[in-house]
Amino acid sequence: MGKHRKKDTEMIHGMKKEEDAYRSLTPPIYQTSTFVFDSAEQGQNRFSGDEGGYIYSRLSNPTVRELEERIALIEEGEEALAFSSGMGAVSAILTTLTKTGDHIVCSKGVYGCTYGFLKMMKEKYRVDFSFHNLSNQEMIEEAIQPNTSCIYVETPINPTMEIIDLELVVKVAKSHGIPVVVDNTFSSPYLQNPLSVGCDVVIHSATKYIGGHGDVIAGIAVGNKKLMNLVAMTARKDIGASLSPFDAWLLLRGIKTLAIRMDRHSEHALKIAEMLERHPAVEEVYYPFLPSHPQYELAKKQMRKGGGLITFKLKGADKEETQKFMNRLKLIQIAVSLGDAESLIQHPATMTHAVVDEEERIKMGITDNMVRLSVGLEAWEDIWNDLDQALQ
């Protein structure tokens, strides 16, 4: 039935559920650590897997399960797993797909803590990684080493908004039998569905657009049943970054308005990106749906809309002047994170990407005069007036 409905509808209704005794419209929060067995034998059968059913909430929980089913549906995947943070999802997937001696091909830029995790994996467990420009077939072929066990990409890349052609990466990866993992946080399941073009795993920091209200830290991974079952029974169960039932409920609540929020974020961000581009104090604007974006055509092919994030550089500004500009903002608040109703601005070089070594950071294109704006749901005129007064 789900297959015939539009994504906007699926976000609100999900799969048809068993009716609960009280016909509650919204799902109950099963705020419990454990589940009682009818008998010792039933406990044995649940542990052996001969019988389905819940055991303990670190392994699985009905409210969390409802969220996972909803996300799998809208991300067009077989199975989703929820985590207590986006990094919980990133680390569970990467530890499952690699072992000592392996190598990970990464897009030119990755989220700061993902970089931190890769560095730790390299230093402590000898799982190597390298960053690559993956913009044509030869470059992707060249990036792959005999010991490459997965390709890990963000698109748009945080914070430079470069786009990676997922179909192209998948084509090359498939010919080598290597799985492709995509951090889809910036687009949300509404704007881009990497699994539908053949990628193997999608990761979200659900803290951002999926939650959408700045009140929860959570992560999601989506992929085929076999891999997700393995992750559920190893990295998630034994490392333990499981999501709490209440946080799952907050995300189910957020998803209901994901489509309408993404439409508005995208519409307003495009307007503001266009106005920033014309402002004399702005050196350069990076937004996927601006015709001046070098990969505008690719962005239009791959994404339904441009999303709510704009990165821009201030003309001739050093770090101090860039910080002064941020301090002059009144409506837009200085904070990392993104995808909330409130507009937020951050300084990648000293905040989200401060953990990245300076040399790598320059290679990623992150400069001291660069800021990243998460366009909120306020009236765009108010967001613009605030930027304009601070740019004077």
Ligand SMILES: *Cc1c(COP(=O)(O)O)cnc(C)c1O
């Ligand atoms: C925030 C973020 C993460 C990490 O997610 P948390 O929920 O903060 O752990 C990973 N990737 C991207 C692109 C992000 O923006």
